Amino acid sequence: MPMNQRDLKVNINEYLPLRDVVxxxxxxxxxxxxxxxxxxxxxxxxxxxxGVSRTPIREAxxxxxxxxxxVMIPRKGAEVAQITEKDLKDVLEVRATxxxxxxxxxxxxxTEEELQALVDVNELFRQAANGHDTDQVIHQDVxxxxxxxxxxxNDKLIQIINNLREQxxxxxxxxxxxxxxxxxxxxEHDDIVxxxxxxxxxxxxxxxxxHIENQEKSVRTYIGLL
Amino acid sequence: MPMNQRDLKVNINEYLPLRDVVxxxxxxxxxxxxxxxxxxxxxxxxxxxxGVSRTPIREAxxxxxxxxxxVMIPRKGAEVAQITEKDLKDVLEVRATxxxxxxxxxxxxxTEEELQALVDVNELFRQAANGHDTDQVIHQDVxxxxxxxxxxxNDKLIQIINNLREQxxxxxxxxxxxxxxxxxxxxEHDDIVxxxxxxxxxxxxxxxxxHIENQEKSVRTYIGLL
DNA sequence: AGCAGGTATATGGTATACAAAGTGCATAAG
DNA sequence: CTTATGCACTTTGTATACCATATACCTGCT
Numbered sequence: 020m021p022m023n024q025r026d027l028k029v030n031i032n033e034y035l036p037l038r039d040v041v042x043x044x045x046x047x048x049x050x051x052x053x054x055x056x057x058x059x060x061x062x063x064x065x066x067x068x069x070g071v072s073r074t075p076i077r078e079a080x081x082x083x084x085x086x087x088x089x090v091m092i093p094r095k096g097a098e099v100a101q102i103t104e105k106d107l108k109d110v111l112e113v114r115a116t117x118x119x120x121x122x123x124x125x126x127x128x129x130t131e132e133e134l135q136a137l138v139d140v141n142e143l144f145r146q147a148a149n150g151h152d153t154d155q156v157i158h159q160d161v162x163x164x165x166x167x168x169x170x171x172x173n174d175k176l177i178q179i180i181n182n183l184r185e186q187x188x189x190x191x192x193x194x195x196x197x198x199x200x201x202x203x204x205x206x207e208h209d210d211i212v213x214x215x216x217x218x219x220x221x222x223x224x225x226x227x228x229x230h231i232e233n234q235e236k237s238v239r240t241y242i243g244l245l
Numbered sequence: 246m247p248m249n250q251r252d253l254k255v256n257i258n259e260y261l262p263l264r265d266v267v268x269x270x271x272x273x274x275x276x277x278x279x280x281x282x283x284x285x286x287x288x289x290x291x292x293x294x295x296g297v298s299r300t301p302i303r304e305a306x307x308x309x310x311x312x313x314x315x316v317m318i319p320r321k322g323a324e325v326a327q328i329t330e331k332d333l334k335d336v337l338e339v340r341a342t343x344x345x346x347x348x349x350x351x352x353x354x355x356t357e358e359e360l361q362a363l364v365d366v367n368e369l370f371r372q373a374a375n376g377h378d379t380d381q382v383i384h385q386d387v388x389x390x391x392x393x394x395x396x397x398x399n400d401k402l403i404q405i406i407n408n409l410r411e412q413x414x415x416x417x418x419x420x421x422x423x424x425x426x427x428x429x430x431x432x433e434h435d436d437i438v439x440x441x442x443x444x445x446x447x448x449x450x451x452x453x454x455x456h457i458e459n460q461e462k463s464v465r466t467y468i469g470l471l
Numbered sequence: 472a473g474c475a476g477g478t479a480t481a482t483g484g485t486a487t488a489c490a491a492a493g494t495g496c497a498t499a500a501g
Numbered sequence: 502c503t504t505a506t507g508c509a510c511t512t513t514g515t516a517t518a519c520c521a522t523a524t525a526c527c528t529g530c531t
Contacts, residue, residue: 034319036483038307061512072485074303081307083266093260094492094513109401116346117339124338174336179405221524262514287481297515303483322482327502 037071042079044069049088050100050188059098060089073131107187107238109244114183115231118164120225121171122127122211124221128168134216137166141208148201156204163208167215187238194241203233263297270295275314275325276414286315286323298405301315314413333413333464340409341457344390345450347397347406348437350447355396363392367434374427382430383421389434393441418468426471429459 047063048054060080062073069076080097089097092141129137140162147155164184168177207230214223271291286306288299295302306323309315315323327384355363366388373381390410394403433456440449 035318038483063512073513074300074486075483078304078307081304082311085308085311094260095494096513106401107401112399113343113346113402113405114348116342120339120342173335173338175332175409176339179339183401264514285481289481300515300517320482321525 036075038075038078038082041065041069041071041075041141041221042082045079045083046086048089049083052187052189055097056099056101056189058099060099062096086182101191102186105227107190108235110186111231111235114180115228115235117176117183118167118181118227118231121176122215122223122227123165123220124171124173125167125215126174126223128172129167129215133166134212137163137212138213140166141212144208145205148205151199151201153196153198156201158190160204166209190238190242194231194238197241198237207233262301264301264304264308267291267295267301268308269296271305271309272314275309276411278415278418280325281326282325282415284325286325288322312408328412328416333416334461336409336412337457337461337464340455341408341461343402343406343409344453344457347393347402348441348449348453349446350397350399350402351393351441352444352449354398355393359392359396360438363389363438363441366392367438370434371431373433377425377427379422382427383417386413386430393437416464416468420464423467424463433459447449 045054045060054060062076062080065076066073080091082091084091084097090100090101091097140159144156144159144163147159161184166181168180173175207226211226211230213221213224214220260287271280271286280286288302290307291302292299306315310317310323314326316326317323366385370382370385370389373385387410390406394406397403433452437449437456440452442444
């Protein structure tokens, strides 16, 4: 019985409509910068490259459209969304508030196990930062924030913050790569961990908000105001 | 020349792909409760009813899927999303924070014209509430909050809050209809207007947050914990 | 009543067709 | 030499037909 159940579960988990496979591929390609902002996404071309028909491509594009990663131009098709300075500002303004909310809830709900995981990830982050391993820095930074989000038990909050992160992910890769000094980031993470450990939610909120604001400043500096 | 330009503009504005017409129709139908939660959305049936082919229907459903209004069941199709008590709680927790952010920004950026418009809408809201005109109460309440959101000049914030409002809109219609006493709502709106007028952003934030929290309590009371 | 098996129906995807709009390039006009 | 004009080509948007597979329904058997 447990085996059947597991098989069933595996089957359910493994089933992914082709449209979602396409959706995930395109999304990742856009986030990694394999498609430039403004670049056209042509159905036939994508269909041929991915070996599928136009139908799943079109459906994937509908989802990317709502996700904000592509914009539709009537009767011309989809192109990768440009990000203006204002978009960046708007996104980070909302994100700062929601990250603050997340740590506030985390102060109340985070378990000891989660806190330990956060400490561990933060240590990996520190090592990556000291070793200037940018890939790891990005990876552990995402992991760090993910632990905080998961501890809120608020699926809607998690979904929205992830979408907001996604929208500026392309920049993050660029500016993190250019950035030499991760010391500020390390210190900010340390402070946030401490605030959560002491369940000091007002402090944690302030720190989280400042953390995102600093990120905005960094992006501006390193990207050169776009 | 201005006439040509206007004609062109009109044409551009009037063009809506069929998929978007379908998307808007289905969305409105779901929000108005014309489709019950859990009800199946069948492509062929919808296509016949709306006089289009399956293609635009399928694409519209992809967007509804990402919007959270329908859930996909693998190899079975789309059905109208159920809303659990936890969903409601999660959504309102995020909304309370974002409404607070909105009024905070509004305190800084709202123009005198917008403030006047807010006062006017608030007066209409009061009249609707006194006259127990539920349709108008809902309409003016939406208008009231919209003016505040627009004054933030943050398109991302506006988009996210609108999505969050949408998710509980179905309940709003029900509970507002059942609600007899709008006095609390009127007072809360008055207080928020005053706080914005005096550019008191900390007070405004507190009021907005409480306003949404009260809404959560009301929904729970009137819907009976779902 | 419960189960087996067959039938109908829906999804998910492929392929094709075609009108309308957009793109690009060559050629004509100024 | 630059700017229109025109024409061929491509792409989107939608419709339609088709099929494999999965689910739902029904019917008859035990």
